[in-house]
Amino acid sequence: MSRDEVTRLEIGSDVQIAGARQAVRQAAVAAGFSLVEQTKIVTAASELARNTLVHGGGGHMELAVVENSGGHGIRLTFTDDGPGIPDVDVALSDGYSTGNGLGLGLGGARRLVQDFTIESRPGGGTTVTAVAWSRMAQRVPR
Amino acid sequence: MTAEAGAGRVSVLRMGDILIAAIQQELTDESALALQQDLTEMAAAGARGVVIEISGVEIVDSFLARVLSEIAAATNMLAGRTVVAGMRPSVAITLVEMGLGLRGLETARSLEDAMAVFRGQAGR
Ligand SMILES: Nc1ncnc2c1ncn2[C@@H]1O[C@H](COP(=O)(O)OP(=O)(O)OP(=O)(O)O)[C@@H](O)[C@H]1O
Ligand SMILES: [Mg+2]
Numbered sequence: 625m626s627r628d629e630v631t632r633l634e635i636g637s638d639v640q641i642a643g644a645r646q647a648v649r650q651a652a653v654a655a656g657f658s659l660v661e662q663t664k665i666v667t668a669a670s671e672l673a674r675n676t677l678v679h680g681g682g683g684h685m686e687l688a689v690v691e692n693s694g695g696h697g698i699r700l701t702f703t704d705d706g707p708g709i710p711d712v713d714v715a716l717s718d719g720y721s722t723g724n725g726l727g728l729g730l731g732g733a734r735r736l737v738q739d740f741t742i743e744s745r746p747g748g749g750t751t752v753t754a755v756a757w758s759r760m761a762q763r764v765p766r
Numbered sequence: 767m768t769a770e771a772g773a774g775r776v777s778v779l780r781m782g783d784i785l786i787a788a789i790q791q792e793l794t795d796e797s798a799l800a801l802q803q804d805l806t807e808m809a810a811a812g813a814r815g816v817v818i819e820i821s822g823v824e825i826v827d828s829f830l831a832r833v834l835s836e837i838a839a840a841t842n843m844l845a846g847r848t849v850v851a852g853m854r855p856s857v858a859i860t861l862v863e864m865g866l867g868l869r870g871l872e873t874a875r876s877l878e879d880a881m882a883v884f885r886g887q888a889g890r
Binding site: 729 | 792793794795796824825826827828829831832854856857859860863864865866
């Protein structure tokens with residue numbers, strides 16, 4: 625996968641969540657991530673993909689390998705047209721769930737990556753972007 | 767020893783009064799829930815312990831963590847124990863960093879270590 629080439633995957637079923645994990649794993653291997661770095665970004669992807677499906681009513685993931693002078697990173701964008709998140713800070717807090725989950729997915733995913741942004745408004749859908757860099761790329765000042 | 771499995775399902779082996787499930791491939795949410803149901807039903811039919819071997823599992827997210835915790839809670843209620851065996855170090859590191867941990871779950875390094883836990887209390 626060359627720089628900034630974007631792959632788009634539908635997130636509409638639990639099988640597609642598994643497919644998203646597999647695609648992120650392959651990209652992380654290609655980007656030179658260590659085993660622990662791979663595991664972190666794949667786990668974050670799994671959390672965010674499930675939120676897209678369960679809370680957002682389905683949507684899609686965009687996957688891109690990005691680059692700086694130190695190495696590579698992976699940028700994941702999850703988009704849905706669901707109900708949106710009324711209060712992002714509350715949603716990020718540990719233990720908060722409007723479903724029957726542990727309420728640790730969103731905050732947990734944020735702790736597993738270096739850059740994390742949520743754009744959402746009530747009724748207007750949700751876009752979550754997560755970027756993780758390989759260890760060498762993390763040393764480059766941003 | 768008996769085995770129970772359908773398409774895409776994790777098979778559960780019974781060795782005496784111990785149930786063993788080895789997860790060897792990535793689970794979809796549906797197959798994780800099917801495993802939870804199988805293990806809970808088989809434990810209710812009589813089991814002293816459940817071992818879930820996860821060395822083949824590449825990631826544990828909050829969904830799978832919750833399924834594992836619920837299996838353990840159910841077996842505890844039925845006077846048994848659940849031991850999760852063989853978690854990869856990369857998975858353990860990630861769970862800690864997420865702040866997920868595996869509350870209330872007993873772990874063992876390997877299937878062998880997990881079985882030793884139950885041998886130690888055989889014939890209780
Ligand atoms: N894409 C989304 N659209 C709408 N609401 C969302 C979305 N993602 C998260 N949320 C809201 O944020 C809350 C917290 O999300 P989080 O992933 O932390 O917990 P959860 O999904 O409920 O449980 P789990 O611990 O199993 O992930 C959700 O319960 C939901 O209310
Ligand atoms: Mg979630």
